[in-house]
Amino acid sequence: MEDRNLFRQSLEYNRIRNAIKRVSEQSLCPISQHYGYLPQHLNIKNPCQRGNAERGITLKQGFDPGDVIYDFHPKLEVVEINQSSESADSKDNLCAHCLKSLNISKMGVECGGCDGFVKYCCEQCMVADLAVHMIECLYLRSFDSEERNKISCVERLILRLIITLGSDDTLVRQCQDLTSHHEVYLEAKKSQDFSNLSLSQQSLCEVTEAYSLGFLRFFGCHLQGLIKLCFVVYVNSTVLQNYYDEPIGIMFDPFFSLINHSCEPNTILVWKGRRAALKALKKLQPGEELLVSYCPVFMPKSEREQQLQNSFFF
Numbered sequence: 001m002e003d004r005n006l007f008r009q010s011l012e013y014n015r016i017r018n019a020i021k022r023v024s025e026q027s028l029c030p031i032s033q034h035y036g037y038l039p040q041h042l043n044i045k046n047p048c049q050r051g052n053a054e055r056g057i058t059l060k061q062g063f064d065p066g067d068v069i070y071d072f073h074p075k076l077e078v079v080e081i082n083q084s085s086e087s088a089d090s091k092d093n094l095c096a097h098c099l100k101s102l103n104i105s106k107m108g109v110e111c112g113g114c115d116g117f118v119k120y121c122c123e124q125c126m127v128a129d130l131a132v133h134m135i136e137c138l139y140l141r142s143f144d145s146e147e148r149n150k151i152s153c154v155e156r157l158i159l160r161l162i163i164t165l166g167s168d169d170t171l172v173r174q175c176q177d178l179t180s181h182h183e184v185y186l187e188a189k190k191s192q193d194f195s196n197l198s199l200s201q202q203s204l205c206e207v208t209e210a211y212s213l214g215f216l217r218f219f220g221c222h223l224q225g226l227i228k229l230c231f232v233v234y235v236n237s238t239v240l241q242n243y244y245d246e247p248i249g250i251m252f253d254p255f256f257s258l259i260n261h262s263c264e265p266n267t268i269l270v271w272k273g274r275r276a277a278l279k280a281l282k283k284l285q286p287g288e289e290l291l292v293s294y295c296p297v298f299m300p301k302s303e304r305e306q307q308l309q310n311s312f313f314f
Helices: 002-008 011-023 124-127 130-140 153-165 168-177 182-191 200-217 224-238 301-312
Strands: 042-045 056-059 066-073 077-080 239-240 248-253 266-272 275-281
Touching: 002 011, 002 130, 011 168, 011 200, 011 224, 056 182, 077 153, 077 239, 124 130, 130 153, 153 168, 153 200, 153 224, 153 248, 168 224, 182 200, 182 224, 200 224, 224 239, 239 266
Parallel strands: none
Antiparallel strands: 042 056, 066 275, 077 248, 239 248, 266 275
16 A cells, blocks of 8 residues: 555656546647658558548558568557467466566566566566556555456556556557547447447446546546547457467557458468567558458458457447
8 A cells, every 4th residue: 555655646657647638638630740660661541530440551662472561569468367268378377578488488587566467587577567567566456366367458458558658658649549439438328328339339338437447546547538548459459469370468559550451451460479570461552551350351241240340349
């Protein structure tokens, strides 16, 4: 409790609170100003537009099938809390920073503050993650061990995004402009009528209330900003994979969030450790828009449509 009170008196606490409030506002400048780090062969389509699917990423040069269009390190990555039927990897056997296997390294450093909930392969990784985990650890310590183990990787990703916003003004501006569809929740909440939403979307709204109220108690900040951040993660995060293309968690990156969906994608994301490579699936011409599939292309059309509606409000 003493550490938490000290945090609430800190500069970091006030920066996070201010950043969350700003996220609820909308930037008026072209979004391309927030992506100056992108290579010159990538172009943001309709940078002044704010509507869904109005924007996108186009090419200034051509690429052949298999070419790497852009290699990047996602802004945030969180590994699954528990092993799944699709992968044996989880937070208990992967480094929280570099994602290396703790079984292979035969080393490991556990955070004592959260009773080993977060693990690292070495002290260097622990130090590299300290700025974010130091605050994350305080949040985790507000739960008992049983409750802590029920925290989903989605909740942790939102938490880490909230913390990172406090020291990253560019990320704040990017989150201001990313499509979130949080307005759907706000309108349904105002009218107390969720009947127009699918059952999956209604469940998402219930989870949002639980997440946002938990964050509100800890950070004491702008509720609408917290709700928007929840939906920013829902709509813009994607599956994190290991070397074997097994799903091991989720990742969030503002650049990747700008790429629009197609059931006939022309690019694919390939993982190499913490880095992701966006590769061409076919010959791409200058001016062509990059497209990815937000759901497995082998799924039947009806299932794809349902998943897109439930998760992305299409």
